[in-house]
Amino acid sequence: MRKSSRKPSVVFGVDILPSSSPQSSKEPHYALVILKNGEVWEKYSDVALRRIIRLAWEHKPEIISIDNIFELGANERNVVKIISMLPPETSVVQVNVSEEKISKLWEVAKQAKLISEYSKFPPLKTAYLAAILAYKGYGSKVKVYEEKTKIIITKGRSLTQGGMSQLRYRRHVRGLILQAVRKIKEVLEEHGIDYDLVVRKTESGFDGAVFTVYAPRAKLYGIVSPMKGHDIRVIIRPIYRGKIEFEHVKPRILTRKRPLIVGIDPGMITGVAILDIDGEVLRVFSGKNIDRATIVKEIEKYGKPLIIASDVYPPPEALEKLTSTLRAKLYTPQQSLSQSEKEELVKTYLENIESPIEVEDTHQRDALAAAINAWKSFRTKLEQIEDYVSKMEQGNI
Numbered sequence: 001m002r003k004s005s006r007k008p009s010v011v012f013g014v015d016i017l018p019s020s021s022p023q024s025s026k027e028p029h030y031a032l033v034i035l036k037n038g039e040v041w042e043k044y045s046d047v048a049l050r051r052i053i054r055l056a057w058e059h060k061p062e063i064i065s066i067d068n069i070f071e072l073g074a075n076e077r078n079v080v081k082i083i084s085m086l087p088p089e090t091s092v093v094q095v096n097v098s099e100e101k102i103s104k105l106w107e108v109a110k111q112a113k114l115i116s117e118y119s120k121f122p123p124l125k126t127a128y129l130a131a132i133l134a135y136k137g138y139g140s141k142v143k144v145y146e147e148k149t150k151i152i153i154t155k156g157r158s159l160t161q162g163g164m165s166q167l168r169y170r171r172h173v174r175g176l177i178l179q180a181v182r183k184i185k186e187v188l189e190e191h192g193i194d195y196d197l198v199v200r201k202t203e204s205g206f207d208g209a210v211f212t213v214y215a216p217r218a219k220l221y222g223i224v225s226p227m228k229g230h231d232i233r234v235i236i237r238p239i240y241r242g243k244i245e246f247e248h249v250k251p252r253i254l255t256r257k258r259p260l261i262v263g264i265d266p267g268m269i270t271g272v273a274i275l276d277i278d279g280e281v282l283r284v285f286s287g288k289n290i291d292r293a294t295i296v297k298e299i300e301k302y303g304k305p306l307i308i309a310s311d312v313y314p315p316p317e318a319l320e321k322l323t324s325t326l327r328a329k330l331y332t333p334q335q336s337l338s339q340s341e342k343e344e345l346v347k348t349y350l351e352n353i354e355s356p357i358e359v360e361d362t363h364q365r366d367a368l369a370a371a372i373n374a375w376k377s378f379r380t381k382l383e384q385i386e387d388y389v390s391k392m393e394q395g396n397i
Contacts, residue, residue: 013131
């Protein structure tokens with residue numbers, strides 16, 4: 001696992017509370033540990049996400065560390081939104097992601113000799129482990145921005161039609177835009193920063209201009225500043241990536257080696273539940289009129305589906321088509337699961353996981369029940385294989 005050599009001065013470690021979920025309509029709450037120079041400075045057993053953001057602006061941490069970035073938001077768009085609210089000098093690190101693989105937090109902590117064996121840690125302990133591991137250089141930074149920034153220069157208010165005074169004002173504003181463009185060009189060139197420029201020209205100046213600057217937003221601090229005036233505005237926007245990536249990690253590492261079990265409840269409203277082979281929920285969602293391509297795209301963000309699971313027998317035709325598209329194996333129960341069986345499967349499962357999720361409707365429940373049912377069958381087969389190998393090693397077969 002790649003480790004950074006330089007120690008950050010301030011690190012936040014966060015872990016979502018068992019009673020919270022980023023998929024819920026309620027604001028999620030977290031355990032938070034703040035390290036300064038490797039020592040615990042402050043700790044909070046229950047703090048809202050908005051408070052974490054305020055504390056980040058107060059303490060300006062170099063790193064906010066977590067073991068699953070989707071504890072910050074239910075999807076990539078929400079995660080990016082949260083990260084955009086943080087100070088520009090703050091990076092988010094998923095502490096259990098390396099160049100080679102995604103590990104469990106306890107495995108990384110054991111590798112770092114912070115623990116000797118696995119146990120179920122309370123959120124405050126998990127937050128501490130995330131913080132100290134990031135301080136020691138473990139994990140990978142989340143990359144949500146391109147190494148590019150847009151600088152937009154535009155008029156401050158609408159220039160409606162009018163008499164001579166209005167024409168003079170238009171010429172005045174266009175002249176101000178021209179001056180702003182020249183000034184920004186000059187400072188970018190002084191600092192050796194590459195850019196492209198597109199302008200809307202008129203006889204009296206520029207109506208507007210857009211710089212595409214080939215540098216991250218942070219590099220422009222102190223060089224170009226945003227401005228919101230009566231006459232003109234200068235807007236600076238980082239350019240978002242199409243998807244979340246991790247520094248020094250090839251995208252295939254995050255997905256190709258993670259086998260999945262996916263429960264689907266197809267229909268006008270489709271429910272989807274994505275589990276890894278350890279039975280950990282990665283995502284549960286539902287939506288109206290979701291097409292097959294959208295479902296495939298969402299599943300493949302998390303890995304390679306081995307099993308597509310149904311809660312009914314025989315399975316719907318839509319599920320057979322989806323399974324064929326994904327080149328997975330279709331799992332169906334011997335007979336359709338009853339409502340009470342699905343409720344019991346989901347209830348028992350949620351009572352025994354570390355980070356409970358919120359199941360918002362019956363479609364999500366049915367999809368999750370299908371996935372859990374398939375996982376239990378899959379797990380049994382793995383245990384049988386493990387038992388068989390053990391007996392062979394002991395010479396009993």
